[in-house]
Amino acid sequence: MVLKKATMLIAITAVLLLGGCGDQEDADEVLASDGPQDGSPEDFMEISEGFENFSVWIETSDTPNRDSQVRGIYVFDDGQASSYFNISDKLTLEEVNDLTDEEIIEHAKGNADAISKGEYTLDILLDQFGQNTSEMNVLIGKYTNISTYDLESLYWESGLSSEEEYIASVEEEGRQFEINNEDIIFTTIEDEPSNILSINGEMILQTIFNTTYSGLRSGDHVSLLTRVDESFAGFTIDSPDSDNIRVTIEGE
Incomplete structure (x- = not known):
């Protein structure tokens, strides 16, 4: 009886050992799996690039x-x-799918009431330890700002007696403008740098029908996206070690 129990104990121990080896092999296979979404830093493109x-x-x-x-x-x-904002005729992402980059730009130019243009730099803000990037700002310096307003609304707000009197007052101020139907469009040149966009490090990758969008979060409820190939891994925010010539650290 003792011999039978010992034999059974040896058999059970052998089965458990073999089972453990099999589990370890399976675990090794999972850890060794590779692919475009494996999270390796070299798979992602820095946002400056x-x-x-x-x-x-x-x-x-x-x-x-x-x-x-x-x-x-x-x-x-x-x-x-x-940058193009206050776009009167808003597109959906489904509609964007069918447009070329040139068509998107033309739509923005024709429907945006707030436009800013200038040479840009990317300014890194460090985290509380001064080691990693917490946020990156897109700054433009000596930029052109184009703003469109309803002429009648501005005339009423001015308290002047007529649109002609309001236009004459704008001319007297020396402001650059043009009249386009019912709108008045002001153009100004700003010398001080302006922050047109802030982004953080949370990546977004989404496919809508047959179009893949990738980007980063740029606010509490806002994303910044561009259209990419379906095999694209994603973007990452630049590190303080970035060698892109447009990247500065806290305004340096």
């Missing part, structure tokens, strides 16, 4: 879907950045 490789960027909701509206458009081209 992204602005150089992708021209048109869209500001929309933090959970983008086919019905998400385009709140604003940013265009990066050869060191220049342009």
